[in-house]
Amino acid sequence: MNGHAVLGNVDMPTKGAMVILRSNSELDQWLAAAGGPIHFVPTMGGLHRGHQQLIRAARGAGGRVLVSVFVNPTQFAAGEDFTTYPRHPDRDIQQAADTDAVWFPTVEHIYGDANPDRSHAGSGPPIKPSLIQTLCGPWRPGHFEGVLMVMARLLERVQPALVVMGEKDWQQLTVLRQCLPALCEKRCRLLPVPVVREGDGLPCSSRNSRLSPSQRRQAALLPQALGDAEAAVQAGERRSAVLEQLVRARLDATELRVDYAQLVHPLTLQPCPHLDGVALLGVAVHVGPVRLLDHRFLLSRQPIIAIDGPAGTGKSTVTRLLAARLGLLHLDTGAMYRAVAWLMLENRQPIRSDAALQQLLETMELRLAWGDHGQQVICINGVDVSDAIRLPRVTATVPRVAALPQVRQVLTRQQRAFGQQGGLVSEGRDMGTAVFPNAELKVYLTATAAERARRRAADMTQRGQTPPPLATLEAQIAERDHLDRTRTEAPLRQAEDGVVVATDGITVEQVVDDLEELFHQRVPRGAEPWANTEPVA
The missing domain is CATH 3.40.50.620 (HUPs)
Incomplete structure (x- = not known):
């Protein structure tokens, strides 16, 4: 200018x-x-x-x-x-x-x-x-x-x-x-x-100008105390009372007058008795005539986003794009169930729980990898089945396979293993209710059966397949919804603290934009350990 x-x-x-x-x-x-x-x-x-x-x-x-x-x-x-x-x-x-x-x-x-x-x-x-x-x-x-x-x-x-x-x-x-x-x-x-900080770690604030040199040196102990809490979390501490007292004791020792040191949930701002995922440790102190705020987002693991919903709502596409935008891994759990369905069809395994299925599950090697262009590659027993699991016969078999307790137990165990370190966006039908109940963001994507049938037909055409009439696809989708919602093993349902996002009439990019905003209401941009933030001066 x-x-x-x-x-x-x-x-x-x-x-x-x-x-x-x-x-x-x-x-x-x-x-x-x-x-x-x-x-x-x-x-x-x-x-x-x-x-x-x-x-x-x-x-x-x-x-x-x-x-x-x-x-x-x-x-x-x-x-x-x-x-x-x-x-x-x-x-x-x-x-x-x-x-x-x-x-x-x-x-x-x-x-x-x-x-x-x-x-x-x-x-x-x-x-x-x-x-x-x-x-x-x-x-x-x-x-x-x-x-x-x-x-x-x-x-x-x-x-x-x-x-x-x-x-x-x-x-x-x-x-x-x-x-x-x-x-x-x-x-x-x-x-x-994200917060911009001075060279001594203190957040930039208009009130900083009112601090004398000695008060400024005293105030710089505030971010240091929060750093101590972060180090304690990295060492395995999860109790909020311990983390809060650690910060308060460090600040009391410097003669800073502390209003509070509290660990709260980022979205609800309610107290967190135990750190599981992401929480905000907020502090307010008085330095001379000035009241200063600072906070640190503490992570016991990297965040998890769980996206559930019926078939055909665009979960896989949305999950892949959102994961890429946030720099998280895409865990396509639906592809895992498809891979097992493909394996059962290849082995002519009846769709029922029995000893033969248990043997098949115990000996299978299911591997998820990421291709050169960010696409997820699914291999089972050394065979790349990324395309084969999208065939109509596999699609028609998946609901019955996913309803088998033995299959769900094995795959749920594998999915939870992925989630121990976090840093992923998962999609399926019970991600927010059964697999990752402590996910930072739980989303339930939905759309009308007619819209999902139209999308299924377009996807099949793009893959070189001939889709059946839309009425047939819509009936198949309605039947699958019924099976998913009424099965006894992990039925499809919205998590109580989940967010419903209807995808009819809006683009995939708009859906991803909305989910990114929801994510950043729970996990600030400045708290992303995998993201680049502005360096201090």
Whole structure:
């Protein structure tokens, strides 16, 4: 950007110049002339490297980038640092160099003539009480209601296609995701950005500027204490009480005043008595006049995504694409059952549980590998059956084979072995209920029988096979659904804490986008040990 201009009763500045907006009318004029989607970065000023990372993310997503600078009074309690919060508008303009416009609204611009004291916080969107029972909730009553109120007003006025926010305050991000109408109703999309840290490990924060050199050295012990907890997890510790006390003891020894050190579930923000998968260890401390937050996501294993649903809903395609996007392994459990069905057909093994089947299962060697182009290769007893298991005769046999207790016991044991280290996306019919009940994300994909029949016919045609009439395929699908749902061994059903995603009328890419967003509500981008994040300064 080359300089900046103030928008008044003049034409829009030439392309490449940042616009400074100081009234609602100037904002409305800029929005009307901007054209295309608006990507919005709401801030309270005191911009730093963390904010610059948000701006880069907004810029990288395309569209025009708007940054707001507004210190919101409704989220500060009496005695908190509202009056001393860093306010440096000229410096903020410099820090927002890659922005199309910076908006400096006043209290009147946001709240009108009403006095926006904390008594008005109830006029915002309703908040889920469970989300503010832990972490900062008990320590800052009314804070999150004030955040919701101001964000609802900001988004209503800007109407952005994308809002970009940091993961530094994970509780705030979670409250907004689950309670802000614009996000819940998908009127705009939220792009979370990982925490950016200083060279000493402390998260970038506007409040850091208020620390003296000695207080800054003291504050740097906060991320070190969280690192100790992470090391304890790597050494095998899983008890939340031990992890919380370890952090608190380290901070107490440095004379930092600790509000809390809590291990909670990332999505529900409820306490985790035992670490199994991914959890958030959040800490708040006081350093001199400043209250600082930090957190660490602790992983006892890499995350697991379990995708269930009836046949023909696109599970395999969605799972493969989602795994590739997240850098996780694709565990195609349906292919495992198909491989066993193929083996039984090849050996003329009757579809029933008996000693001969047990012998077949005990001597088979089932191997899953990944080909040069990311495709899953299925080998059984040294034979590549990746294509053969898709033949119609195998497809017709799979439901009866999968219902055999002996088969399910053997394959479930193999699947759980894959899941011990995590880091996979699995698909099948009982992944979230029987195989991986502690998966971070459980999805139940569904679609109408007519839509699934159409997809099956298209898939068969693509493979060079001649599909039967759609009515026949639809009847076969309905029969398979009935068998899968009524069998006594691991029947098809949605996990109680699973998310239903209907795939009718939407593209595969849209489904994958939705699942990626659901995943990052549970596992932040900054917590992915397999992902590249911005290095510290």
